[in-house]
Structures are given as structure tokens and as C-alpha cells.
Amino acid sequence: MNIAVEHIATDQPPDDSKARDLDYGWQSGNRLQLLENGEAYFPAVFDAMRKAQREILLETFILFEDKVGHELQGILIEAAQRGVKVVVSLDGFGCGELSPAFLRELAEAGVMVQMFDPASKTLGIRTNWFRRLHRKIVVVDASVAFIGGINFSADHLGDFGPEAKQDYAVQIIGPAVADLHHFALAQSGRQVRTRRGWRRRQQRPSPWTDEHGDGLVRLIYRDNVQHRDDIEEAYIHALSQARQRVVIANAYFFPGYRLLREIRNAARRGVKVQLIMQGQPDVLLAKLAARMLYDYLLKDGVVIHEYCQRPLHGKVALVDDEWSTVGSSNLDPLSLALNLEANALIRDRAFNQQLYQSLEALARDHCQTMPAKRKPRLWLWRLTVGFLVFHVMRHFPALASWLPAHKPRLKPIESPAHDV
Incomplete structure (x- = not known):
């Protein structure tokens, strides 16, 4: 039938x-x-x-x-x-x-x-x-x-x-x-x-x-046609304008170098930057990939929390006291270079504050904070490997489009x- x-x-x-x-x-x-x-x-x-x-x-x-x-x-x-x-x-x-x-x-x-x-x-x-x-x-x-x-x-x-x-x-x-x-x-x-x-x-x-x-x-949103970088560019623009605080809670964190650099640059100019990552991941590889970037970020003052109560699946962020985003996009090669995603960008102080209070409680009560003075362990090598992996994946859609299944x-x- x-x-x-x-x-x-x-x-x-x-x-x-x-x-x-x-x-x-x-x-x-x-x-x-x-x-x-x-x-x-x-x-x-x-x-x-x-x-x-x-x-x-x-x-x-x-x-x-x-x-x-x-x-x-x-x-x-x-x-x-x-x-x-x-x-x-x-x-x-x-x-x-x-x-x-x-x-x-x-x-x-x-x-x-x-x-x-x-x-x-x-x-x-x-x-x-x-x-x-x-x-x-x-x-x-x-x-x-x-x-x-x-x-x-x-x-x-x-x-x-x-x-x-x-x-x-x-x-x-x-x-x-x-x-x-x-x-x-x-x-x-x-x-x-x-x-x-x-x-x-x-x-x-x-x-x-x-x-x-x-x-x-x-x-x-992002697609594999005319809006491939819209979500990534929105993050980069918001980070470049940050003056007070940045909080990013993202389940799968392995961004490209441009986004990573804006996070670091915000911390360098005195912005309080907090990242909330998976400490109890549903996909172990996601945690291992994110940790490849820790040394690069910690040395410039980024505060990294790992959420340990249960698996983190969120894809949210806020900048200063007005800008926020909520959506489906992780900050990894799958979401930023392959998947069909959609986010809402929001400029609203009350919503920003509500999200900030939720994430601040999460970081305070249920996370472990990575030590700021960890001994650097081949961070440049890790960043180089990460850069290569991300940008190989970034060009995968062009290759995959030739496959019959697509x-x-x-x-x-x-x-x-x-x-x-």
C-alpha cells in the first residue's frame, strides 16, 4: 500500500x-x-x-x-x-x-x-x-x-x-x-x-x-549551497564586538581557526570568556577533540568548564548583555561544514540575562574548571592538526555532492x- x-x-x-x-x-x-x-x-x-x-x-x-x-x-x-x-x-x-x-x-x-x-x-x-x-x-x-x-x-x-x-x-x-x-x-x-x-x-x-x-x-541557517558560513560568521562578528562577557555552551566544540582566534582575541582584550564543554560526553571523540584546543585558549585567559552532571547537548551562546543565540548548530566540522542547521539570533537584554543566569548556575554548580596554568603540551601541534582536520572536513560537501546518495x-x- x-x-x-x-x-x-x-x-x-x-x-x-x-x-x-x-x-x-x-x-x-x-x-x-x-x-x-x-x-x-x-x-x-x-x-x-x-x-x-x-x-x-x-x-x-x-x-x-x-x-x-x-x-x-x-x-x-x-x-x-x-x-x-x-x-x-x-x-x-x-x-x-x-x-x-x-x-x-x-x-x-x-x-x-x-x-x-x-x-x-x-x-x-x-x-x-x-x-x-x-x-x-x-x-x-x-x-x-x-x-x-x-x-x-x-x-x-x-x-x-x-x-x-x-x-x-x-x-x-x-x-x-x-x-x-x-x-x-x-x-x-x-x-x-x-x-x-x-x-x-x-x-x-x-x-x-x-x-x-x-x-x-x-x-x-547554513546549507551546502549559498549559506555555508552564515552561522559561523554570526559567531565571529558577535565575538569581535564583545566588550564585557562571552559565554558559549556547546556540546561538540572543534571550530575552525577564524572562530577560535576570535574567542582568544576577546579574552586578550579583557573580555571575560567562558566556555562550557562536555565533561561527561555521549561521544567520547567530541571531548578528546575539544581538549586538543584547551592549551591554546587557556594561555590567553579563556575560562573552560566541563559539565559533568550529564551529557551536554546545548548549542547556545551570549555576548555582553544583549546578544544571544539558540539553535541546532554545534561548533564542529559536522555542523559548520556539512549539516543543515538553523539558529535564532536574539538581541534582548531580558532573554540574555535569563540565559546567562542558567549557564552561570550550570558552571558554578555542576562543572569542573580547567586549571588556567596547565603545563602546555604541544599546543601548537594540536592546533595545527585541528586546523587541518577541520578544513579537510570543510571541503567534504563538495566531494560528497558527487555521490549518488546525495x-x-x-x-x-x-x-x-x-x-x-
């Missing part, structure tokens, strides 16, 4: 010429809410979906068939059955273990499910490792949006145990939602109206609020005959 699951194996922009080069500016008048971990994120997202009247757009890297995944499935099915348009975009690697029955139940209810770069296992091993759809975006009724690093899986909840992830997202209500909505539609291949039309729709009364806030928000295709699939 045919089920409404489409396979997308491209990171190219949609064919609509109006959506080829999406470039969003700052939008004012937004209300922002920091959401820490699944305990804050899932109730907010699920409540918005239950209130949906017209449309739910969802992109995620991981969706598991656990208590969170099944609750999400039930909410999406109920929404589709009452006439809400529901479009779900999943990554073929991160969601590669979803059962055909789980997907079929969504499709039969009218949910349009799309899979980015699906691939069957070869000798029991998944081979679609690179160029992931790593974004985590939800937009409901073009009125409320969520963006961050939290997947739809129970390992973002504290009761998961010692392996529960520490992570962040932001809820946005206001004009910036129109940009997130426009972007999510364009990337899903759905028909995109003019942005002016979506602005008019955004002015309709929202079921979540009667008034917006003062926050400035800008959507930035040629554009969009087609329905057949439900397995034995699936009941």
Missing part, C-alpha cells in the same frame, strides 16, 4: 526561484521564552500543537518511538484528523530506526511525513553519516515557533537517568515567526506564499498571547507487505 511518506535526498533549495536564497533580517517586537531541557520544551510544544487550528510544521533530527515520540505521534494524528495541515520532516540517519508501522499510522491520519536522505543498512550498518538535516524547528499556525537543540526523544528528560541530555530551545511569538514559517515551508518543498502575505497572516490574533515583546530576532530525488515509498 502507498503511504504518504516522501524521501528527500538533497540539501538543495526548493525549485521555487523565490525560495532559492532565503536571507532574513532582524524582526522586532517578539516575545521570547528560554526553554531548558525536555521538562520545559515538550509541554510548551505539545500545548501549542494541541491548540493548532490550521497548520503544524515540524523538523527534527531525531524522533524515537519512546514515551515522547508516542505522545508526539498521538498529538499529530489528532491534529490531522481535525483538519490541521501537518508536515513532518525527519532526518534519515537520526530517525532511521522508526518502524514502518509508526510512520504508517501518521500517514493514514493525513500527516505528510518527509525523510531526508534515507538509506537502508549495509551489513547491519547505516551508511548515510554525512550532510544531516540537523535542524529542530516547530511552527504552529504561523503564530508561535520553537527553535533549538532539543530532539523528540525521552533522553531529554531528567527521569531518563544519568544519560539525560542538558539542552536548550527558545519559544518565539511575534513577527519573527513569519520568517521561521516561511523558511520551514520552503525547506519542506511546500508551496510558499509571498512573505508579505505571511506578514498579513501573522497580524491575526494569536491564541497564545494578546501582545508581543520587545525582542529582536533574526533567523540564520542526488536530488523526491518520491513516495511502498509500505512493506508484511507490515501489519
